[in-house]
Amino acid sequence: MTRVTHRTMQESTLANLQRNLTSMSSLQERLSTGKNINRASDDPTGTVSVLQLRQDLRAAEQYSRNADDGLAWLTTIDTALQTTSAQLRKAQDLTLSALNQGAQSEDSRAAIALELRGIKDSVLGLANTKYLDRSVFAGTTGMDSAYALNDTAAPSGHVYAQTSAAVAAPDSKDGQVLRRIDAATQVRVDIDGRKAFGDDQEMSGPDDFAKMSVFTLLDRVAGLVQTSGEPDLTSINAAYGALKTRMTAVGAALSDVGTNMNRLSSAQDVAEDRKVALSSALSGVEDTDLTETIVQMQMQEVAYKAALGATAKVLQPSLMDFLR
């Protein structure tokens, strides 16, 4: 039988109290920090989950921000292209009425030409639309505007800001404005201005309607319509055809925009859902279950009080109390 002395009793009691207090303090720490994992050794695998989940959460937030930004770009482009489309339709109507020779006097043709020039200015303005101080049709150039009128040096006409680098490699993403919506996917959030508005880079002459920017084309039509003599109907007709092609191009660009907008908004939904899922997973791993911890704390407190009570009783009596 083990011999028990006051000293051994006192030491074991103190050790037990210490153990009780240690448990209390670890529960207290969990309650006061609100976290189950306060250092890596509390739960090594849980810690790695926490790090990974936090990283994923940051990425999801970033993807959601990217999608927001992309949607803003595409909305800006969409508005500009819708308006352009309406303006071009009007230009088509005007050209058509100019072709209607019998009904037009020289004055009315001059009025049509004026209106066409107005449309040209407005389309040029639309082509130079900006979002957050960046021309949305100018790709990744830092130019102030997507199109500038170059009448001093060759090539003359409306020169697109972007150089030919992007044209050289059709698969290349160079020059495109891209937004990452998940680890593997990037979505294009701009439209190459040349696709919607064309440019004058390869224009061979004033009547090379097919290789001419819409601005030059509108200028040219206005010039053809506003003439003192008989208007050159063949050319106007050809220009009308070119306007129709341009309309189709703008329509195609609009459908590109629509597709990408759909991709972005679904990506945004996914990112939002993922944020919620990740946050709750993170909370599940690292946050303290308050109810459980408080109950544990209460139990621990009862145990501690019992231990204190026992200590007070156990260390009091001695044979000396009973001897006279």
Next chain:
Amino acid sequence: MSSSFSGISTALSGLMAHRKAMDIAGNNIANANTAGYTRQRTDLQSIPGQSVPSLFSTGSLSGNGVSVAGVTRMGDEFLNGKVRSQVSTYADLSGRAATLVDLERIVNEPSTTGLSSQLGKMWDAWSKLVTAPSSDAARVAVINTSQGVVDTLANAAGAVNSLWSQTRAEASAQVDEANAVAADVADLNKKIKSIVASGGQANELMDQRDQAVVRLAELTGAVAEPADDSGVVDVHLRGGALVQGGRAQRLELAGSSSMQAVRAGGEDLHLQWASTGTDVGALVGGSVSATFAALNGAIPDEAAVYDEIARTLATKVNAAHTQGYLANGAPGGSFFGVLAGSSAYTATSIRLAVTETQQIAAAGPAGSGISNTDGSNADKIFQISSDDGHGDPSAAGPDRKWAAHVVDIGSRTQTASLRSTVTQATMAASVSDQQAAAGVSLDEETANLLVIQRAYEGAARVLTAVDQALDTLINRTGLVGR
């Protein structure tokens, strides 16, 4: 036939023996709370009567009273040995756990200020630069958050380095203490030997000496064994005699004096005998052993991890950055550089090579026309954040390597703390066993005291009885009829 007065001397022997027993019980009670005190017991022995048959021997005689044969220390040498071995194991394991806890504190994960969240902020900044390559604010954020990562790495590496220096100072203090304690043991051995040789009691000195031996075991993991019957204890360390009788051999701390030296392959920290300069050998148990494990392994390894993170970060980011282009179309340079005079990327030498916002190569394609507001290279750098090395952990990005390290140090700390807690319980059990044998029980001493007191009273009573008998004999005899 015995003398008429022999009763008096018998009673006197009882009085003296019990006085002595009372003294010992009093000493036990006085030392009830003295650390390392071993309770003592008075061994009483009856004094036999004349028993050798001889010419004038007279029949059966009673004994001649009682004498104190000795005072026994109630300790158990085996239990003491068990305590020494447990104490040294616990000192070793708890020391190792303490180092890991310190390192884990430097790791500071999971938190909002640790390396992983600093890295996260940096990747966030790169990712924001993708959406706004022309924004100076986004570029400034990239530089500032990257500087944050560099600072965090440098702080952590500095903390690891100063932990090494502190631990080195601790090792030196431990060795000094071991030498002082060994000298104490030798000194006490000498005193005990001379007292025991002259027939005295050296119990209290033995208690002190045993305490010192336990401390020596706790420090170095040394083992002790009784040298001979004279109460002297020898202490051995890895086969060498640390204390032999009254002579102690000095220990010396040897090996590299800086963490850089240890990491460069310099001599590990170890103990050597001061007199011969020979290596003591790998220590088994004891806090010096834990300190050496920290100085030679755990702390330099931790520093290597920070350097590896810095190297990975710098090489991965630079590889991508030099492939990108500045806003003006010029090719990008290195994003991270090293402190002047350093050759490799380490946690302390890594610096930002890029200081101006326009030096950040955010653009992917070459050429001034399309690179002004392109952010595709920034995106490529952002991708490093989720680089898992395609299944090869050694090729992974800094975040994955860091996460792997966090789980590693976390589980090592957890295991070490658990082992230390378990050993602590075992140690507590053996200390309690030892205390059970050697500790003073007040109840027991009080009961003993009671018995001794009664015996003393009894002896006094016997004295009175003999006295009265003699009074009758001397003063009352021959007075009949007077």
